[in-house]
Amino acid sequence: xxxxxxxxxxxxxxxxLSGCEGIPKxxxxxxxxxxxxxxxxxxxxxxxxxxxxxxxxxxxxxKRLHEIFDIYNEYGFFNARSxxxxxxxxxxxxxxxxxxxxxxxxxxxxxxLNIALGSVLELWHDCREAGVLPDGEELTKRSQHCDIxxxxxxxSAVTLADPEMSLDYGALAKGWAVEKxxxxxxxxxxxxxxxxxxxxxxxxxxxxxxxxxxxxxSPDGGILTSFNVKDGAVVTSGDYQRCYEVDGVVYHxxxxxxxxxxxxxWRSVTVADKSSAEADALSTTLFCLSYExxxxxxxxxxxxxxxxxxxxxxxxxxxxxxxx
Amino acid sequence: MTALCFGLSYLEFVIPLSPGVPGIKLGxxxxxxxxxxxxxxxxxxxxxxxxxxxxSWLIFGSFSGFLYSLAGGALSLAAMxxxxxxxxxxxIGVSAAGGAVHNMGQLLVAxxxxxxxxxxxxxxxxxxxxxAAGALCGAVAFKIISRLRHSAPEKILKKx
Amino acid sequence: MKxxxxxxxxxxxxxxxxxxxxxxxxxxxxxxxxEPGSSVEIRVGDEIFATAELSSDKTIDVDGLCVVExxxxxxxxxxxxxKNQICVRHxxxxxxxxxIICLPQQVTVRVTGGPDxxx
Numbered sequence: 001x002x003x004x005x006x007x008x009x010x011x012x013x014x015x016x017l018s019g020c021e022g023i024p025k026x027x028x029x030x031x032x033x034x035x036x037x038x039x040x041x042x043x044x045x046x047x048x049x050x051x052x053x054x055x056x057x058x059x060x061x062x063k064r065l066h067e068i069f070d071i072y073n074e075y076g077f078f079n080a081r082s083x084x085x086x087x088x089x090x091x092x093x094x095x096x097x098x099x100x101x102x103x104x105x106x107x108x109x110x111x112x113l114n115i116a117l118g119s120v121l122e123l124w125h126d127c128r129e130a131g132v133l134p135d136g137e138e139l140t141k142r143s144q145h146c147d148i149x150x151x152x153x154x155x156s157a158v159t160l161a162d163p164e165m166s167l168d169y170g171a172l173a174k175g176w177a178v179e180k181x182x183x184x185x186x187x188x189x190x191x192x193x194x195x196x197x198x199x200x201x202x203x204x205x206x207x208x209x210x211x212x213x214x215x216x217x218s219p220d221g222g223i224l225t226s227f228n229v230k231d232g233a234v235v236t237s238g239d240y241q242r243c244y245e246v247d248g249v250v251y252h253x254x255x256x257x258x259x260x261x262x263x264x265x266w267r268s269v270t271v272a273d274k275s276s277a278e279a280d281a282l283s284t285t286l287f288c289l290s291y292e293x294x295x296x297x298x299x300x301x302x303x304x305x306x307x308x309x310x311x312x313x314x315x316x317x318x319x320x321x322x323x324x
Numbered sequence: 325m326t327a328l329c330f331g332l333s334y335l336e337f338v339i340p341l342s343p344g345v346p347g348i349k350l351g352x353x354x355x356x357x358x359x360x361x362x363x364x365x366x367x368x369x370x371x372x373x374x375x376x377x378x379x380s381w382l383i384f385g386s387f388s389g390f391l392y393s394l395a396g397g398a399l400s401l402a403a404m405x406x407x408x409x410x411x412x413x414x415x416i417g418v419s420a421a422g423g424a425v426h427n428m429g430q431l432l433v434a435x436x437x438x439x440x441x442x443x444x445x446x447x448x449x450x451x452x453x454x455x456a457a458g459a460l461c462g463a464v465a466f467k468i469i470s471r472l473r474h475s476a477p478e479k480i481l482k483k484x
Numbered sequence: 485m486k487x488x489x490x491x492x493x494x495x496x497x498x499x500x501x502x503x504x505x506x507x508x509x510x511x512x513x514x515x516x517x518x519e520p521g522s523s524v525e526i527r528v529g530d531e532i533f534a535t536a537e538l539s540s541d542k543t544i545d546v547d548g549l550c551v552v553e554x555x556x557x558x559x560x561x562x563x564x565x566x567k568n569q570i571c572v573r574h575x576x577x578x579x580x581x582x583x584i585i586c587l588p589q590q591v592t593v594r595v596t597g598g599p600d601x602x603x
Contacts, residue, residue: 023446030527042600172526196601196603201601203600213600213601214601223579223580223582407499413498414495415494416492416496417493417495420503445514447510448511448514453502459492459496459500
């Protein structure tokens, strides 16, 4: 009996008093130099040093991936822009992976998600910067060069058989990068954090006060709804995120491959999923699909979605997290 | 007297060196502090407590850890001394109070150092674990105290 | 050797009870309640540049980069030196978690509180 007591005592004493310096505290940091958007990293760490270390991990991984998928700049190695300019080359494994993912998603979405839409999207990008609308004929001409089957992959060597073709990874690169960064953070020992990169959110672990919370912006102001996220991802595609006005009409950045113009079905689509890459691909795709088609696609995956219509009506998929 | 003094100090010395899970401090040191409080009185107990903290700081090299110990240790010793003076509890209750207050002192420092209110979420568990650990330390100390009371020469022990 | 009984007495139990009560009270009070987003936080990069009550009436020059106006329970960016002026065209914000970002100048205007991320 005495032995049990002493062992129990020792155990309880060992369990006692984790010094308060061991209590995780909340830290936050923002970056503005990755993926052309604002990135925010929030984590609960035992010390500022631990947080700074995680920040380095997160930022360096995000920057590295940003450079790989950047179609507007080159950085001294063969990246996404290099591929678009040279039409052929040896690609970094991350780029290969996302290209393959893009091809897979093209099949899964019935052609709705198309990473080969680059030449069309490039025109829209230039027009957006200039504040003008693209020429319809030019758009049609470019759409002839968006055939995804013209991507030839041989191990890490990728070739764009059509010389007028270019790839754009906007539909899934950010989500994929955030997922990869979250993995790197977990590997570095991070247990409780949230990473938000321009509409792509990943959360791991819990805060001391409960689960991480995500709010969906209402297109007309305020917060539409908010819910908890536990070890998953949330991505929103909206018509208010990147847009410009011409003659009083607002044009946003999510181009429907069917019409070559900004999709006009929804104001926003939010997807909650385990995988951030999948959530990103889904939110872009669902934004350009009807509710029925979107629902059908959703059922092929394990994800949930929330649609906001032009009239502000909200539709949730069955398993979408409840409002908290 | 010196022997006993060194005896307890040696025990204190061993404590910081005890292997523990990083981040978890062994509350064993409180056995010594409580025992010292009853056997040698407050000044001696305070001295031993402080020496332990400085030793930990030197050995483990954590200044912020030292600050947290200081806050926790000072407040808990004060609480224990007051409780003892009230004369109603056994060393078990005194040490339990000390343990709980120790953690609250550290929580306060954490709140001040980080400015986030989130640390308060740990208050309930810290209170319970501190109290529990304190009670156990107190029980052990109680045994030590009662043994020594009867076996050691009267003159080295402080009168109640 | 004679030894005393070394068991807890009633007063020790009283101490335990007090600790348990304190734990219960702190547990109740640490429930995350509704967050009243009553202040506006302006950051340049990662540093907090200024904070102000949402209910106040102020015009804040953010380091020459842009001008934030708080009035009528809302905050808005009324002028900025950036090229695309997205921050200026953004509607006024008033609810916890809402944020206006000027990306080129790394200015963030946020209403405190609300969910951990708003997308």
